[in-house]
Amino acid sequence: MRNPVQDYLEQIVAQCGDAGGEVAGYIPELAAADPDRFSLCLATVDGQVYEVGESDHRYSIQSMSKPFTYALGLHDQGIEAVARKVDVEPSGDAFNEISVSPDTGRPKNPMINAGAITASSLVAGDSGDERFARAVEWYGRFAGRELELDSSIYSSELGTAHRNRAIAHMLREFGILEGDPEEVLDQYVRQCSVAVDTRDLALMAATLANGGRQPRTGEQVLDPALVEHVLSVMTTCGMYDAAGDWVTAVGMPAKSGVSGGIIGVLPGQVGIAVFSPRLDPHGNSARGVALFERMSTDMEMHLMHVSRGSRNAVRSSYSLASARSNTHWQGADEEVLDRVADRAVVYELHGDLLFAGAEKIVRTVVEDGPELASSTSRTSTTSPT
Known part of the structure; x- marks a missing residue:
């Protein structure tokens, strides 16, 4: 990737x-x-x-x-x-x-x-x-x-x-x-x-x-x-x-x-x-x-822009197999979710995502990529700062 x-x-x-x-x-x-x-x-x-x-x-x-x-x-x-x-x-x-x-x-x-x-x-x-x-x-x-x-x-x-x-x-x-x-x-x-x-x-x-x-x-x-x-x-x-x-x-x-x-x-x-x-x-x-x-x-690399450190950008990541959605899926949707749950990754982000934060996020996703099948779905959620 x-x-x-x-x-x-x-x-x-x-x-x-x-x-x-x-x-x-x-x-x-x-x-x-x-x-x-x-x-x-x-x-x-x-x-x-x-x-x-x-x-x-x-x-x-x-x-x-x-x-x-x-x-x-x-x-x-x-x-x-x-x-x-x-x-x-x-x-x-x-x-x-x-x-x-x-x-x-x-x-x-x-x-x-x-x-x-x-x-x-x-x-x-x-x-x-x-x-x-x-x-x-x-x-x-x-x-x-x-x-x-x-x-x-x-x-x-x-x-x-x-x-x-x-x-x-x-x-x-x-x-x-x-x-x-x-x-x-x-x-x-x-x-x-x-x-x-x-x-x-x-x-x-x-x-x-x-x-x-x-x-x-x-x-x-x-x-x-x-x-x-x-x-x-x-x-x-x-x-x-x-x-x-x-x-x-x-x-x-x-x-x-x-x-x-x-x-x-x-x-x-x-x-x-x-x-x-x-x-x-x-x-x-x-x-x-x-x-x-x-x-x-x-x-936005100008020193007058204040951002949080890049190490804090990815708060956590986990597969859907370990944290299933509260939504109740039915039929084909539930079947697909069951099949890919261990290959679908959720990345929870927070902070002011300027260059360093964004770089950390995309590098994390790229490095995780080889471990996931080509059909892997990715979901990101951003929490309030």
Whole structure:
């Protein structure tokens, strides 16, 4: 039995085709990327992953690493210590803008490069190598598997990191960075060069959606209070100078990367990742933005919609053999009911059935399908909320 969620995702991918844009040209390895590669993955908070396109194609995580590095800094140092080094205010600037507070020298937020370089320095460790090793291991815990550096991307990006190098030295001059800025820059570039696929990113996003618990391994990677902090910054700052448009049109915490990826988090419900290398003028995947807007509209995924958790959507299910109707059937109707009672399933639903609830219901029905004969009848009843 085909899953309607899979059908829907394939349908909107076909409908949201080429949205224009150009691949990132300032890093040679990214400039050589195939602009027509595409993948979309949606991961639920209980570990179901839906995939469309080349979901196992690997590319560099780039700025999609920023929320997770920031989370690690918060985990290691605490909110107050991190706040002394990097603020949480939207900058309204492009991702590589030299944007710092004129009185303190603090970067405006950890989602722009200046703040992300600072966040890298706040990962605990005695050297850049040790901090990078901890960061890549941390990303892997969110993804549910070990991740590795793409050395070709790292070499290509480090060789062209002139603006980021200037930012790092400026931060050292202001006392925001301590120690050698070149070591921190190298660590930051390596973090951006970690190889992921779209399935990894969807599960990383789903871990944030699940309050910091990895949906498949069950590990509580990040404290829920810190998850709230990270998601708040992603909401206001994750899409750079397009953050306002994103929040109003899509309405979920998100982060983009110049390799062509976007991750989105719908708390309590799903993590979503899209990969399409053509970028819009803000440095965000053009097709990815279009797909997120479509999903948000169709499935009411905007964060301002309040719904119950998906795990509560199916209150109970049972066969008619175990709970016969109070209606007294006669003749042929009673005969049919007797014959199929053990193969007719009643699903009792409740709650506000938005995307996550509806996905849970259709997945339950699809998974039960093979156990039922093709003549199985299904009845659903919805109780008041």
